[in-house]
Amino acid sequence: MWTVNRRRGAFCVIAVLLAGLNxxxxxxxxxxxxxxxxxxxxxxxxxxxxxxxxxDTGQEAMASLVFDTLTRLDxxxxxxxxxxxxxxxxADFKTWTFKLRPNVKFQDGSPFDAAAVAFNYQxxxxxxxxxxxxxxxxxxxxVEATDPLTAVxxxxxPAPNLPALxxxxxxxxxxHSPKAIEAMKEGYNRHPVGTGPFRxxxxxxxDRIVLERNPDYWDKGRPYLDQVVIRPMPDNTAxxxxxxxGETDIIWTDRAxxxxxxxxxxxxxxxxxxxxxxxxYAFNTKVAPFDDVRVRQALRMALDxxxxxxxxxxxxWQPAKDPYGPGSFVQCKDAGALPYDPDKAKALLQQYGKPVxxxxxxxxxxxxxxxxxxxxxxxxxxxxxMTIDQIDQTALVTKxxxxxxxxxxxxxxxxxxxxxxxxxxxxxxxxxxxxGYSNPEVxxxxxxxxxxxxxxxxVSDYCKIAQILNRDVPWxxxxxxxxxxxxxxxxxxxxxxxxxxxxxxAAYWEKKS
Amino acid sequence: xxGLIGRRLAYLVPVxxxxxxxxxxxxxxxxxxxxxxxxxxxxxxxxxAALHKQLGLDLPLWQQYLHWLWGVLHGDFGTSHRTGQTVLxxxxxxxPVTLELLIMAELGGILIGxxxxxxxxxxxxxxxxxxxxxxxxxxxxxxxxMLAILLIFIFALRLHLLPATAYVPLSDSLLGNxxxxxxxxxxxxxxxxxxxxxVLRSDMISTLQEDYIAMARAKGLxxxxxxxxxxxxxxxxxxxTVIGLNIGRLIGGAVIIESxxxxxxxxxxxxxxxxxxxxxVLQGGVLLVAIGFVLVNFFxxxxxxxxxxxxxxxxx
Numbered sequence: 001m002w003t004v005n006r007r008r009g010a011f012c013v014i015a016v017l018l019a020g021l022n023x024x025x026x027x028x029x030x031x032x033x034x035x036x037x038x039x040x041x042x043x044x045x046x047x048x049x050x051x052x053x054x055x056d057t058g059q060e061a062m063a064s065l066v067f068d069t070l071t072r073l074d075x076x077x078x079x080x081x082x083x084x085x086x087x088x089x090x091a092d093f094k095t096w097t098f099k100l101r102p103n104v105k106f107q108d109g110s111p112f113d114a115a116a117v118a119f120n121y122q123x124x125x126x127x128x129x130x131x132x133x134x135x136x137x138x139x140x141x142x143v144e145a146t147d148p149l150t151a152v153x154x155x156x157x158p159a160p161n162l163p164a165l166x167x168x169x170x171x172x173x174x175x176h177s178p179k180a181i182e183a184m185k186e187g188y189n190r191h192p193v194g195t196g197p198f199r200x201x202x203x204x205x206x207d208r209i210v211l212e213r214n215p216d217y218w219d220k221g222r223p224y225l226d227q228v229v230i231r232p233m234p235d236n237t238a239x240x241x242x243x244x245x246g247e248t249d250i251i252w253t254d255r256a257x258x259x260x261x262x263x264x265x266x267x268x269x270x271x272x273x274x275x276x277x278x279x280x281y282a283f284n285t286k287v288a289p290f291d292d293v294r295v296r297q298a299l300r301m302a303l304d305x306x307x308x309x310x311x312x313x314x315x316x317w318q319p320a321k322d323p324y325g326p327g328s329f330v331q332c333k334d335a336g337a338l339p340y341d342p343d344k345a346k347a348l349l350q351q352y353g354k355p356v357x358x359x360x361x362x363x364x365x366x367x368x369x370x371x372x373x374x375x376x377x378x379x380x381x382x383x384x385x386m387t388i389d390q391i392d393q394t395a396l397v398t399k400x401x402x403x404x405x406x407x408x409x410x411x412x413x414x415x416x417x418x419x420x421x422x423x424x425x426x427x428x429x430x431x432x433x434x435x436g437y438s439n440p441e442v443x444x445x446x447x448x449x450x451x452x453x454x455x456x457x458x459v460s461d462y463c464k465i466a467q468i469l470n471r472d473v474p475w476x477x478x479x480x481x482x483x484x485x486x487x488x489x490x491x492x493x494x495x496x497x498x499x500x501x502x503x504x505x506a507a508y509w510e511k512k513s
Numbered sequence: 514x515x516g517l518i519g520r521r522l523a524y525l526v527p528v529x530x531x532x533x534x535x536x537x538x539x540x541x542x543x544x545x546x547x548x549x550x551x552x553x554x555x556x557x558x559x560x561x562a563a564l565h566k567q568l569g570l571d572l573p574l575w576q577q578y579l580h581w582l583w584g585v586l587h588g589d590f591g592t593s594h595r596t597g598q599t600v601l602x603x604x605x606x607x608x609p610v611t612l613e614l615l616i617m618a619e620l621g622g623i624l625i626g627x628x629x630x631x632x633x634x635x636x637x638x639x640x641x642x643x644x645x646x647x648x649x650x651x652x653x654x655x656x657x658x659m660l661a662i663l664l665i666f667i668f669a670l671r672l673h674l675l676p677a678t679a680y681v682p683l684s685d686s687l688l689g690n691x692x693x694x695x696x697x698x699x700x701x702x703x704x705x706x707x708x709x710x711x712v713l714r715s716d717m718i719s720t721l722q723e724d725y726i727a728m729a730r731a732k733g734l735x736x737x738x739x740x741x742x743x744x745x746x747x748x749x750x751x752x753x754t755v756i757g758l759n760i761g762r763l764i765g766g767a768v769i770i771e772s773x774x775x776x777x778x779x780x781x782x783x784x785x786x787x788x789x790x791x792x793x794v795l796q797g798g799v800l801l802v803a804i805g806f807v808l809v810n811f812f813x814x815x816x817x818x819x820x821x822x823x824x825x826x827x828x829x
Contacts, residue, residue, distance in 0.1 A: 039678075043785055045596045052595070053551065130560055132552055186597040205598075205606050206777030207680055233678055233775040237662055242678040242775070245669045394790050395544040 030508040035227040036491060038502060039239045039251035043206050043232040046189030047176070049124050053132025055171045057252060057500045062230055064503040065211055065223075066107075067174030067194030070098055070117075071167040073498055077327070077416070079163035083112065083175070083195065084151075093158035093453055100149045104218045106177035107199040114145030119178040121153075135432075136172045136420070160453040164416035168499045197223035197505050206232065224493065224508035243268065243486050250487035250494075252502055256314035262486045269489040273497040275414030276328035277421070278320040278477040281360075282410050284403060285474050286436040289356045295384075296473035298348035298356075301341045302382040308374055309479050312367075317479035322466035323412050323422070325480045330418055330459050336467035345382040356384040361399060361408040364392045368409075400434055410434065414481050414499045418462055419450050426469065437474035521814055525807050532803040533796065537578045540792045546570075547790045551594060568594070581796060590800075591793040600797035604779060608801075609683065611778035613690075614697055614770065615763050619756060621702025626709030631740055633710070634717030646714075649707035657766045661700045661773045668696060678775040697774040701766050705759065712755050716748040750820055757813035761806050 040058030045051075047063065055063055070084040084098040104112040121143035124131045141154045159165065166173050180193035190203055195218070198211035209230040213223055231248065233239040240258040242248045244265075253259060262268040283290040290296055305319035318326070322335035349356055360375065362368035372388035379386050386407075391399070399405050412421050424430050427446050428438035442465055449461035469475065483497040493507040548564040565571040569580060584591060590600035629649075633642040669677035675696050681689035720726065721744055729739050768780035779798060786795040 043781075045789075048597070051597050130552060130564065186592075189597040204682065204777060205596075205603065206781055207610075207682070207775075231678075231775060234781070235773045235775070238665065238678050238773045238775060241665050241670055245673065245677050247676055247679040391544060392788060394550050394788065398544065398546055398549045401549060 030224045030493065031511050032224050032508070033226050034224075034509045035229060036225055036250065036504055036507060036509075037229040037231060037248045038504060039231050039233045039242055039248040040502075041232065041234060041239070041252060043234070044209065044230070047192040048181070048186075048189040049133045049171050050129050050131050051186070051189045053171070054136075055169075057502075058230070058232065059171075060169050060499065060501040061252070061503070062209065062211070063171075063174050063192075063194075064169040064196070064501055064505050065198040065228055066192050066196045066200060067169060067176070068104075068196050069167055069169055069173045069175075070100075071163045073164065073167045073416070073495075075496060077164070077496075077498070079167050079416075082167075084163075087163055089160075089162070092451075093160045093162075094155045096153040096155070096159075096162050097146075098151045098153070100151060101218065102149055104195050105216060106180070106193055106195050107214055107216075108177050108180050108193045110177050110179040112175065112195050113148045114151040115148070116175055116178050117151040118143045118145045120175050123181075124172060133171045135424070136170065139420070158451050158453070159417070159419070160458075161417040161419075165420075167416065168501055169503070170499065198225075198228055201227075223505060225504070228504055240486070243488075246488075249491055250485055250502065250504070252485055252500075254484060256316050259316060259484050259486065260314055267488070269487050269491075271485045271487060271494060271497060272316075273483045274318075274326040275481040275483055275498070275500070276325040276330075276416075276418070277412035277414050277481045278323050278325050279317075279479050279481065280323060280410050280412050280475050280477045282400075282408055282425075282434040282475045283473065284406050284408075284434070284436060286403070287406060289352065289354065289358060290406060292352055293472055294348045294352050295356055296476075297338060297471075298345040298352070298382065299379060299384060300338050300473050300476045301348070302345040302378050302384070303375065303476075303478070304340045304378060305478060306340070308378075312370055312374060313479055316484075317482045320477035320480045322463075322470070323475070323477050324418055324462065324466070325412075325414070327414060327481070328418060329455065330462045332459075332463035332466055334467070335463060336470040338470055338473070342382050349383050357387075358385075358406045359387045359389045361396055361405050362388050362390050363396060363409065364390045371409075403434070403436070408434070410475070412477075412481075414483070419446075422446060422462070422465065423450060425475070426465070435474035437472070439468065439472065442468055517818065518815070521811050525804075525811070528807050529800070529803055533582070533800050534578060536796060536799040537581070538574070540787075540795055541574055543787075543790070547594065547792060550790045581793075585797075585800065590797040593791050593794045595789055595791045595794075600794050603782060603794055604798055604801055607777055607779045607782050610680075610776050611764075611767055611771070611780060613683070613694060614701065614767055614776065614778060615760065617694060617698030618701030618705050618763055618766075619759075621698060622705025622709050623756075625702065626706035627713060629706070630710045630713035630717060631745070633714045634721060634744075635736075635740065637714075637718050642714075645710070649710050652703060653707045655704070657700060657704055657769050658773060660703060661697070661770055664696050664700055665773075680774070680776050694776075697770045697776060700770055701763060704766060705763065708755055708759060709752060713748060713752045716751050717744055720744045720748040746820060750817060753813050753816050753820065757810045760809045764802055764806070 038061060040061060042056055042058055044059050044062060047059065052059070068083045070082060071079040072082045074080050083101050083104060085101050086099045087096060089096045100114055106112055121137070121140065123129065124133050124137060125140065125142065139155050139157045139159055141156045143151060143153050146152050153162065174194060177193040180191070181188045184191055192200060197214055197217045199214045201210040201212040203209045211228045211230070213226050217223065233242060236253065236255050236258070239251050240253065240255065243251045259270055262270050283296050285291055309315060309317055309319050321337040322332055324330040360372060362372040368390055369388065376386050376388065396408065400408050400410065415421060423446050424432040426433060426437060426442055428443050445461045445465050449458045452458050483500040485497060485502050487494070490510045491507060492510050495503050548561045548568065548570060552560050552564060569577060581591065592599050593603060596603065629645050633645050636642060665677040668675045676693050677696065679693055681693045683690045726739060726744060729743050764780065767778060768784050771778040771781040772784060779802065783795055783798045786798065
């Protein structure tokens, strides 16, 4: 599905004033030099937000090298300075002021300043540009430069976690050289120019993208590597074979069998991160049989998520109790998740009285089919008949937006704050409320959580929301979001895989002892 | 001869028109709308309608097709909405890889298939013939992706002899390029030789029963000369046809093989174009593949004429 970013730790950051020294807490042992080859899944289309709309994990991995963000997340998931040195906010969290790092230049020599920040945002926000990326910044009203090193974000809704939301290298968080965009027009898409530690050297479409050290990087001493090679490898088996054979140094993967195999191989290291969000499914509550809450509850209670997580995900992904996930700051004592109870499910379906026959949309992948078959089997046992409707990703998204489905898979991704996605998915006024769910109590809690900076209060609001959603089941969640990469053990300096982004910007080869 | 070439070239026009019109139709029957793909979360009905208008997707299908055809006739194959690249540019970068793969597959298939066919045809029904024929039959039933993974497992992971996915462009290193193309080329060649072997074997067997072969034997010509000179050429008509037609099947195989071995070829470009509803690229790619396929078979027709004088004289 489309991707975004995310991560855990939401925290009200108040004017963090750290001197503009090194980003990464650097131990003395980094070696300089060397090349790292990264295997990603899909070919990269480009980087211009107006053309590509949103970055997938591969694009985000490359964006983290070519571009910089205003902030970055430390290992606790808290935002710390990167291009911004400090920040401050108004009492209502609707106006945020970022002080920028001085003397930073884009790779084409033009200056990175507040005007460049404003240019990037205003370009995405311009309604005439129809940027798909708009969804992720719909809470921003405008961004302006009040002086060369001060950028002010004016928000439509309060965002207590703005610095954390701006930290990962998603399509809306990185800064392109205004000069390069204006000079190259459409050609810019595949000639990205940022302020990041690596710059584009060559791009062989479908084969490899070679990045080389940016010699004028503002963080002196970095990057450690001379070169990063990014290779799209759509076939999972071949991608895993490439790291086993030593042709790549690190690969992205979500195949449990490969991860388990790599864990037993001393020549490979597995990096994993349990993020926020979850894998989710939306019922269309506007059409039968899912307009009846008993049917939705029955189907949820018929699912044995423990068995499912073991069968489909080899236990690497854990059953989800709420839509927030282990990486979120929202941890609920009791999210009110419905238990696995096939007898209760049968009884509910009998009360409903009519036969429950429906179609579930699934992606046209082996995994889509497997998941569909497991659900089918579990539902069949309680007397509900599901037909799998396998379609490809693009058609799936189209169907969902047209509300042309009964039950569809969807995704809640790893974002630093639950607000953007929860509000979009469950607020009755949201155009993205796929389930057609409307509950004034949930609306009120969502508004309340959005307008509060008190973390305890927000956690309690979100947990109440989880209880209501677990009871009404407009959506259900199956397993948490777990992100993996497999690397050579000598490759160090890789941070947590926030938002599923493999970030090599501070990576280095461990000295051979 | 010129008349023949002219007539055959004239056939190309309706074939290519039919292929592109059909692709256009099929592509537009796929569920999923380019405008919704491009707009994503911004796909409100108004935005979708506006984008349809901007892209010309609101026109009737036949108008869209004529519009596209008009552009192609003027050398404009369009621009990908996904990458901003022109279609010709996108394909030009990928074409050499696929061409190399196809050539390796055909050459490999011929190198394995032809000698085996001759050896089998000499003594049809012998143990050797039966063994080779059953291996050929077995190979025909192996799906390409399985063979590819098997080869990766043996040669890349166990023996560490050849790279699985480390494609090296020809411009970087000839040896490196050949090494990186060895497994994908071998996969397709291993799927190719059984057809070549079976077709040539049966033609050879019947040729070897012709009177003039008996005559040649009677004249005391060496068996090698009889096989390679007197029998091979007249037996290769069907073979040449099959090789020409197989190019189409190989292009289909290339789509899978390029994905597995991470090769930046045309096949993978087209596959991605389908997934991402990048129909302009798909359309342009299919047109070029179709032209290529038709041209290959055009040359095959010419080759007939060279192999068999009867065709040259317009009697076939």
